[in-house]
Amino acid sequence: xxxxxSSINNDDQNGIEVSSCPLLSNCIISGKNSNELTTLRRLxxxxxxxxxxxxxxxxxxxxxSASENNSLEFSIVDDERLENITLTGFKSVIIRGxxxxxxxxxxxxxxxxxxKIIIEMPSESDITPKLKSFNSEREGVFDFTKYxxxxxxxxxxxxxxxxxxxxxxxxxx
Numbered sequence: 001x002x003x004x005x006s007s008i009n010n011d012d013q014n015g016i017e018v019s020s021c022p023l024l025s026n027c028i029i030s031g032k033n034s035n036e037l038t039t040l041r042r043l044x045x046x047x048x049x050x051x052x053x054x055x056x057x058x059x060x061x062x063x064x065s066a067s068e069n070n071s072l073e074f075s076i077v078d079d080e081r082l083e084n085i086t087l088t089g090f091k092s093v094i095i096r097g098x099x100x101x102x103x104x105x106x107x108x109x110x111x112x113x114x115x116k117i118i119i120e121m122p123s124e125s126d127i128t129p130k131l132k133s134f135n136s137e138r139e140g141v142f143d144f145t146k147y148x149x150x151x152x153x154x155x156x157x158x159x160x161x162x163x164x165x166x167x168x169x170x171x172x173x
Contacts, residue, residue, distance in 0.1 A: 061083065075092075
């Protein structure tokens with residue numbers, strides 16, 4: 001029921017693909033430490049469930065489509081190479097310290113509705129985050145209105161000029 005992927009170095013065009021693992025309860029993908037990272041071009045998972053925690057990785061593209069029965073939390077911290085991420089069916093999405101992120105797609109499932117979204121871009125002066133919009137065609141607009149069940153929102157270090165939230169009480173971190 002648990003899967004751990006640690007310190008894989010596969011920097012060619014291939015990646016890891018996992019499908020139809022609905023009994024997964026925890027998925028941990030990490031490097032041993034900040035000096036021994038996991039390096040992947042792509043991580044694709046479909047029909048999986050549970051909690052996903054990624055730290056000290058160097059993954060460029062992540063695409064995870066969770067099954068509806070037990071999908072809880074997705075968390076990625078300190079991926080300096082991540083550019084594109086697409087997540088479907090998670091109740092909680094936490095993205096911290098990904099300075100090269102260009103595209104985030106968070107899709108709700110039929111049963112699991114997104115309740116928590118935290119996006120924290122690095123704020124060091126020598127790093128300019130590339131993420132300039134979210135769910136919007138207009139640069140600087142971050143639109144969270146499609147998440148009707150959203151309870152908690154955190155957004156920092158981005159280039160957002162306008163933040164739209166659902167017409168209800170939302171806790172802001």
